[in-house]
Amino acid sequence: MRNEPEMIIHLIGRLREKANRFITAELERRSMGGLKPVHGDVLFALFKYGNLSMKQIAEIVDRKKSTVTTLVEKIIKAGYAEKNIDDNDNRFFIISLTDKGRGLKDDLIDISDKMIKKVYKDMPTEERVQLVSSLAKLNDNW
Amino acid sequence: MRNEPEMIIHLIGRLREKANRFITAELERRSMGGLKPVHGDVLFALFKYGNLSMKQIAEIVDRKKSTVTTLVEKIIKAGYAEKNIDDNDNRFFIISLTDKGRGLKDDLIDISDKMIKKVYKDMPTEERVQLVSSLAKLNDNW
DNA sequence: CTATAATAGTCCGACATCGGACTAAGGGGG
DNA sequence: CCCCCTTAGTCCGATGTCGGACTATTATAG
Numbered sequence: 001m002r003n004e005p006e007m008i009i010h011l012i013g014r015l016r017e018k019a020n021r022f023i024t025a026e027l028e029r030r031s032m033g034g035l036k037p038v039h040g041d042v043l044f045a046l047f048k049y050g051n052l053s054m055k056q057i058a059e060i061v062d063r064k065k066s067t068v069t070t071l072v073e074k075i076i077k078a079g080y081a082e083k084n085i086d087d088n089d090n091r092f093f094i095i096s097l098t099d100k101g102r103g104l105k106d107d108l109i110d111i112s113d114k115m116i117k118k119v120y121k122d123m124p125t126e127e128r129v130q131l132v133s134s135l136a137k138l139n140d141n142w
Numbered sequence: 143m144r145n146e147p148e149m150i151i152h153l154i155g156r157l158r159e160k161a162n163r164f165i166t167a168e169l170e171r172r173s174m175g176g177l178k179p180v181h182g183d184v185l186f187a188l189f190k191y192g193n194l195s196m197k198q199i200a201e202i203v204d205r206k207k208s209t210v211t212t213l214v215e216k217i218i219k220a221g222y223a224e225k226n227i228d229d230n231d232n233r234f235f236i237i238s239l240t241d242k243g244r245g246l247k248d249d250l251i252d253i254s255d256k257m258i259k260k261v262y263k264d265m266p267t268e269e270r271v272q273l274v275s276s277l278a279k280l281n282d283n284w
Numbered sequence: 285c286t287a288t289a290a291t292a293g294t295c296c297g298a299c300a301t302c303g304g305a306c307t308a309a310g311g312g313g314g
Numbered sequence: 315c316c317c318c319c320t321t322a323g324t325c326c327g328a329t330g331t332c333g334g335a336c337t338a339t340t341a342t343a344g
Contacts, residue, residue, distance in 0.1 A: 005270040006258055009161050011277040016158045017204060018284050019151050038300075055322060062159060067301050069324060074299090091309050091322045116148055121283040127276055128147040134265070134273040135153040141263040142160050180330075197292060209331050211294060216329090233292045233339045290341070299331085306325075312318090 015119070022118060026111045032104070038063065039075055040108055043097070046081065047105055051096045053086070080104065157261070164260060168253045174246070180205065181217055182250055185239070188223065189247055193238045195228070222246065 023037040041061040046052060052060070058068045072095055075081045080101035086092035120128055165179040183203040188194060194202070200210045214237055217223045222243035228234035262270055 005262065005267075005274050006254070008261065008270075008274055008277065009158075009257065011274065011281055012154050012158050012161070014204060014281055015277065015284075016151075016154050018281075019154070036300075053322075054324095062156065063300090064302055065323060066303080066325080070300070089310070089322090093323075112148070115151065118284070119150065119280055120147065121280075123276070123279065123283075125147075128150075131273065131276040132147050132150055132153065134269055135150065135157065137265065138261055138263075139153055139156055139160075141265075142157075142260070178330075195292075196294095205330090206332055207293060208295080208333080212330070231292090231340070235293075286344095288341100288343080290339105292339080293337085295336075296334090298333095301330085302328085304326090307323085309320100309322085311320080314315100314317095 019115065019119065022115060023111060026114065030107050030111075032107070034074070034078065039071060040111070042068075042071055042075060043080065043101065043104060044108060046095065046097050046101070047108075051094045053092045053094065057095065075101075161257060161261065164257060165253060168256065172249050172253075174249070176216070176220065181213060182253070184210075184213055184217060185222065185243065185246060185250060188237065188239050188243070189250075193236045195234045195236065197234075199237065217243075 020037050023040060027035045027037075027040065038061060042057055045057060045060045049056075049060075054065060054068050054072065057072065058065050061068070061071075063071070072081065072083065076083055079098060081095055081097050084094045084096070086094050123131075162179050165182060169177045169179075169182065180203060184199055187199060187202045191198075191202070196207060196210050196214065199214065200207050203210070203213075205213070214223065214225065218225055221240060223237055223239050226236050226238070228236050265273075
């Protein structure tokens with residue numbers, strides 16, 4: 001019963017939940033309390049791509065525009081980012097990291113590394129690769 | 143980049159999101175609007191195990207007690223279940239399906255089947271089994 | 285048997301999330 | 315150059331979710 005293919009949605013839900021709780025706890029531990037995994041995703045996106053518009057952030061973290069409004073508001077209030085109007089096109093906002101925001105990078109990378117260790121534990125590399133490859137296929141097929 | 147083991151959390155998050163949207167849409171289509179996947183989980187649990195206490199439901203669907211209070215309230219308001227005090231131990235409530243609730247069973251099974259077809263598409267059976275087995279392992283290791 | 289601990293559940297405040305309505309700005313055709 | 319469509323973003327109400335405080339009931343220890 002446990003390993004039947006029908007269980008996949010259930011398993012994915014549980015894993016995602018555990019990952020979420022783990023990351024939330026780590027953020028708490030590093031006095032970034034108040035921030036949730038999704039805020040980490042936004043910061044990660046800013047590390048990776050530099051300045052971004054609200055819409056771009058929404059696409060990258062896969063949330064609705066209205067959600068991103070709240071999210072970015074919180075990140076700004078915490079002093080990790082700032083928001084400026086694009087001079088060329090006044091419909092856009094440009095979100096960018098502050099120095100304080102850039103200072104989080106090492107912590108976030110560390111959390112991510114710990115997370116990976118935690119989730120895979122002693123699973124051999126080939127199995128990891130196979131697993132991710134299968135998951136990627138499911139995502140593409142949709 | 144896409145298939146590196148580090149992507150697993152990201153992939154799982156996306157899959158879960160897509161599954162959620164699919165199920166929500168199916169519930170809507172069958173005029174069970176207002177109900178969300180998690181309500182389906184509760185109903186499934188009741189089909190499978192019969193009567194359950196609030197706490198048992200919380201464990202099965204992996205939500206906090208306070209969340210289950212709201213969830214069950216909604217299901218009862220929709221007429222799918224009812225709530226009675228356990229005569230032996232007055233701390234417990236016994237949640238049970240109504241006739242209307244039992245009538246949902248075929249629909250929910252149908253949605254589940256469709257979901258499985260949708261998520262796996264043409265993935266060969268061996269790969270499905272391997273995938274689920276690996277996911278189950280990750281869940282256990284946690 | 286009474287005081288304390290454990291257990292089931294609710295209530296409350298906070299917040300992430302969504303959909304949809306709305307505003308503001310830009311682009312294109314006549 | 316003006317009207318209309320598109321696009322970026324916000325606002326609002328609803329709701330799922332959580333943690334923690336609280337109540338009520340039952341179990342247990344002395």
